[in-house]
Amino acid sequence: MKGFLLGTAIAFGAISVAMSGAQAKDIFALVPKNMNNPFFDQARDGCKKAEAESKGAFECMYIGPGEHGGGEEQVQILQDLIAKKVNGIAVSPSNAAAVAVALQAAKQAGIPVLTWDSDLLPDSKALRAAYIGTHNYEIGTNLAKLAMQIKPKGGTVCIQSGGAAAANHNERMQGIRDTLSGKKSAASPGDRLTGQNGWTEIQGCPLYTNDDFPVSVQQFTDTMAKNPNLDAFIPTGGFPQFIPDANRAAVAPYKDKIASKALALVVADTLPVQIDQMKEGLSLGQVGQRPFEMGYKTMLALEAMKSGKPAPADPTYTGLDVCTPATVATCIGK
Template sequence: MLKYLTGTAIIAGLLAVGAAGAMAQQKYTFALVPKNMNNPFFDQARDGCKKAEAESNGAFECMYIGPGEHGGGEEQVQIVQDLVAKKVDGIAVSPSNAAAMAVALQAAKEAGIPVLTWDSDMLPENKDLRVAYVGTKNYDIGVNLAKIVQTLKPKGGTICIQSGGAAAANHNERMQGIRDTLSGKQSAASPGDALKGENGWTEADGCPLYTDDDFPRSVQQLEDTLGKLADLDAFVPTGGFPQFIPDAYRATVSKYKDRLDSGKLALVVADTLPVQMELMKEGLSKGQVGQRPFEMGYKTMMFLKDMKDGKGNPTDPTYTGLDVCTPETADTCIGK
């Protein structure tokens, strides 16, 4: 009898060790894929991702991986395809080129890998390839950028919109929000209808501008436009592109600061990273409309873990909110 009990205890112990080993092997790998990694906006998303990893107590690894530089799209698609081949446990991606990303996400779906989008979403016809979108309601960024511009220039004028990429769904939605708000008309789809005099607003020749997330190019575009168009009433980037090289932005805008101070030029920029808020406090922008990238990185990781643990899918979409800032509200406008 004792021999039997001893044998049973050994077997139970081996089963327990095996179960513990299986649990140890159950550590997930979740990938957070930005449009590019040379970007302070996406750095904040990475920090949120790493905070979630730390709070998981070893349940998952946050793999932060993406193109090193600009957000053209092809390299990012290849990275996601490689992640599918490596059989990671979940992917959260901010698509640079929503149409091109569909190929990679179809492969992820067929492989049973859950996908979330963040910051930028898929095109409507491809939203079935991801579980949910987590991030900003991008149309509303454009709406709020335009509202600040309207306050500064109530009679309208000539505007130049600077965007990220022509194929970036999030920036197209923001552009639509700007155009719809200034025109007072709802356009059928993003990026909206170009302004041709509605409510006094017209888009400058050669605009919108596209940076493809190339920050030096964005500063050059800003300098060229302000230098060429002395009567420009508003310049509105749909992302923080030129401000992400603060010294170059400062040097450029300082040459035209008298136009900002006099109210002749409304320079209003998306995003509210600390360096951008400092530039606004220096009088080098008249407003900032910001997102919450840290929260995007954090929430996507936690949602992926919940899905893997059988706790259900997040709400689609899950919006992370906006911060609307002007020089007068700079000290209080950022949400906690």
């Protein structure tokens, strides 16, 4: 709790400094699920590129929860941004339901809101103008297709997710389950695999990391120790690969299984640190998003909306990259 309060105080202090004095330019906030995350760092870089191109018309305020994130801390940051009357907010909701409650005040204050990376739940989407980011269901679909190419007869599988309340990860899990089972489920996170099309989720899975990277590595280690003959392990985000040394140590004992396709290890995201690990034989496939483009496009959209132009198309998808060891030289879109 002490760490939470300190992190929140620092975040609020940053907001106050940015908003103090005469506001000479618009302030658009880019709010990730957590900071110190290489995925969200790329979104920050895209946001800052848009800021530079605006030649002083607006500031990209990149601000969010601490390293491991948390819906409660993100909600408090949003509430403070709204109270400070920023000119626009782009948020990747950690807890979609909780963020929706906070955004009611933004709507009442007339502050335009976009979501990126992760969206609100269907009954709350009127609180934001549009979603800019990945088609999250399609991430799951493509992860599952890679697993099926490696294991055409099916097998046992463990899905590792970011958080039970994260809408984007639930949509990815639904895409995985639907594609492996061959049957569309009614809603995310989809129907548990109990033998459909040859695929069965093992006991104890899905796993939830809550965006804690060391926890994600430990979960893989523990799962493999208990299930040495597991056929497929599928993280819906790059969590373990974001701490490469720890992940290398955890996955190295299974490199032979991966190479022989006894273990289908396929992972979401295609950041350079992850592609390096795939090249080393530590995964058989990566399905990547384009976070730089998310940060860039949300800022341009908020600037356009502030000047009276229409909101972007809802949703605005930023595309996917599907990579395997065989396609690694050409798989990342330009």
